[in-house]
Amino acid sequence: MIAKNYKDMLQAKSVIREFSEYATKRGQEIGYENVFDYSLGNPSVPVPDTYTENTIRLLQNENPGSLHGYSPSTGLLSFRQKVADSLNRRFGMNYTADHIFPTSGAAGALAHAIRCVTEPGDEILTFAPFFPEYNPYVNLSGAGLKVVPADTQTFQINFEKLEEMLTEKTAAVLVNTPNNPSGIVYSADTLQKLSDVLNRKAAKYGQDIFLLSDEPYREIIFDHADAPYVSKFYKNTLSCYSFSKSLSLPGERIGYVAVNPACTDAKQLVPMMAQISRGIGHNCPTALIMRGVEDVLDLTSDMSIYETNMNLLYDKLTELGFTVVRPGGTFYIFPKALEEDAKVFCQKALKYDLILVPSDSFGVSGYFRMAYCIDTEKVKRSLTALERFVKTEYPDAMNK
């Protein structure tokens, strides 16, 4: 019979999508260059030319049968080895190819990692604010997602609530740093504390608790800082990565899971993920994309535009009286709305052709997200609109 739960999901509307669709419609009326569309996290800088040149060379020179042939069920060995080498070099880890499982982006990585370390009915904890897709990612796997409330002062971890909510039912904890939507990078201190809690609770309950680390924004770090590598802090870590943002290849669906070599059953988890693939019809990312990416692992698109945009927005937002934690990375910023109901606030902003996304679906009320992966020139023009919006609708904001 027609599957009821998936049919029911068609009724649920995505707020991000609603605002994004409005932006497209409005763009048709007044020209999209006049819509300050901060709704979507789509990279705005091109892939490095080296990637394109490499891929053309592969298509021109390689035997098509081997270039386009089936990959092993655990992915191309060359890709896995090169990812391990790159992570070891950059983060002082000791991965081998056996610890790397290529996937169709971070979504594919999480789909496999979640199924690997949970049984149906297990709980996974995550921290508000969080990427709303974690709901279907976790809940449709058979596990259940529980959300630890935000520490809205810093958007680091609310440890008091974590201690309360982490029980025998918790199979895994899911973190996302640098964070969508807050732009915050977890500090080494935060990660060490988290590791301590997980080790203590795991010992108390006599069971493994896994750390699923969703890291698509790992390469977008501001102020020349180094983001701590999550897996360094806790052995039972599965790092879920995507090249969507670092190489601006979101449509090409390429990423991986990296299993910490000290993890429980470390050598078995990747073969298990290959079994999981059989059930969910994944069967590896495309071979051509693995081949193209494996030779540019240490390159990124030009990320400096995101930092430029962040600084422009952060300065203007604080000047206008917004409460906002300064992002340490990503292309998101997450200010407090100027009235309690963020949806009403974002609706009012539409009058100024500012497309902001209210925070409710991220698990926090009263905030909004701006995705500033757009042209800097447009960011600059949007500042005038932002100022006009605030001064007209919230004349007292700057005096608070």
Added chain:
Amino acid sequence: MIAKNYKDMLQAKSVIREFSEYATKRGQEIGYENVFDYSLGNPSVPVPDTYTENTIRLLQNENPGSLHGYSPSTGLLSFRQKVADSLNRRFGMNYTADHIFPTSGAAGALAHAIRCVTEPGDEILTFAPFFPEYNPYVNLSGAGLKVVPADTQTFQINFEKLEEMLTEKTAAVLVNTPNNPSGIVYSADTLQKLSDVLNRKAAKYGQDIFLLSDEPYREIIFDHADAPYVSKFYKNTLSCYSFSKSLSLPGERIGYVAVNPACTDAKQLVPMMAQISRGIGHNCPTALIMRGVEDVLDLTSDMSIYETNMNLLYDKLTELGFTVVRPGGTFYIFPKALEEDAKVFCQKALKYDLILVPSDSFGVSGYFRMAYCIDTEKVKRSLTALERFVKTEYPDAMNK
């Protein structure tokens, strides 16, 4: 906790893989050109040059941001529209883009189609002999696979057994024509009878019964025959296609589900599949591959080599006394073994460097599969080995 069912799956050995690994090992000893490796269904003819040229042109000329950008959750509209047009032109259907859901090959297509039309606990019937991956495809979705025994005279459908086994619990029937492993193409007569049974049972039980049609071999048809298009015969049909074989692109993971426009909830099924993707981390095939394939939809690799190989093998097998139904398509042939235990038979063949796969995992005992997607020159050389094998080990076979 570590997921037990996936861990347990690591113990199960794939017979196809075992024989294939032996072939690789033996190749290292005596040179792979001397191993008559009929174990794997990997296409042996290259992708059409037009595909490669198109893809290079896309990489050279397109804006990388739009070429590599996120696809909509239901896939690229251009790809969907062109697939619909091609199917309408070739098979007299009336698909629109709304009925086409792009997937990562037939495995991805089945993963979505199965979840769309079943609730956990529902049964799916398939027919022996069948592709062994149907077991994880179905069983890991939450539905259960039941296998209708083979009609070994023709390898068409055993309707007597189908009538017995099709009950209120049956949510869908899964067919694969042209068939792996038998190479048989279901006749129009078979498909009409199947449709009649499904319509009658659906009316009797007052419920929809869906037909999942797995068609990766649709373009590999012999004797210039036209294979009947399954969806023409039954309205509740979801056709699951892959370009892996027709374009020799198995590593690039590209295919689709085509929902019959007269199907129950036809317009909702594709949006539902996009919801299913969120749960299984699929999120569309890669954009570059969709763009490359959409302009060569009516092309195929040169399939004539498979027919040449089939004829060489069929003639020699019948000459040597094998019972074998002549394939109508694919690159498989499925003769009866010369002793009851097909595994023993295939083990003996290894002495002659013939890599044959015993039939047990395909749901029939006493047969073996040969995948003749290899060079014709090698097929010719293998005939001598085959003859020597039979005459030495089964000297009476030709007199039966």
